Amino acid sequence: MSRIGKLPISLPKGVEVSTVGDVVKVKGAKGELFRKMNPSIQLKVEDGVVTLTRESDSKEHKSLHGLYRALMANMVKGVSEGYVIKQELVGVGYRAVVTGQMLDLTLGFSHNVAVELPIEVKGEAVTERSKNPIITLTSCDKELLGMVASKIRSLRTPEPYKGKGIKFVGEELRRKAGKSAGK
Numbered sequence: 001m002s003r004i005g006k007l008p009i010s011l012p013k014g015v016e017v018s019t020v021g022d023v024v025k026v027k028g029a030k031g032e033l034f035r036k037m038n039p040s041i042q043l044k045v046e047d048g049v050v051t052l053t054r055e056s057d058s059k060e061h062k063s064l065h066g067l068y069r070a071l072m073a074n075m076v077k078g079v080s081e082g083y084v085i086k087q088e089l090v091g092v093g094y095r096a097v098v099t100g101q102m103l104d105l106t107l108g109f110s111h112n113v114a115v116e117l118p119i120e121v122k123g124e125a126v127t128e129r130s131k132n133p134i135i136t137l138t139s140c141d142k143e144l145l146g147m148v149a150s151k152i153r154s155l156r157t158p159e160p161y162k163g164k165g166i167k168f169v170g171e172e173l174r175r176k177a178g179k180s181a182g183k
Helices: 059-080 142-154
Strands: 015-020 023-028 029-035 043-046 047-055 082-091 094-100 102-106 114-115 122-126 133-139 167-170
Touching: 015 047, 023 059, 029 059, 029 114, 043 059, 059 133, 059 142, 082 142, 133 142, 142 167
Parallel strands: none
Antiparallel strands: 015 023, 023 029, 043 047, 082 133, 082 167, 094 102, 102 114, 122 133
């Protein structure tokens, strides 16, 4: 058995899991998520516990077993608690403003960069005096949230000398020493 795949997923209060064919629907307080399952993985819901089983012990089925169990656990946690990613803008004059689903970033280019957030992702920008601006992204879909955060970070990745750029809050950057002084 897959060590991860054999673990049961307990459903918190208010979370419902249903299947229609090979599509799984997870519904909770924060929203609802859908995922198409591989036909070789079977899903069973009994007494508030979700278990996944596979049809054989082939290498492919073993890997899919653990994968789909992790994806289901992320979906259950997402619709019950939700996910949050915080990013920090490090640099002089770097700013962020969120209006509706548009994120407007000032990153030291000759123009502002506008990023349209998906409907499932909620954005918030906080700027305090003498502190770096912080962008907070929240969603029930962990996969989508990670992709949006990665796209925002790719607009200005942190450079290794001064650390300027967009980084995740709490992220440790590898810093390089600059040019050594003259002789």
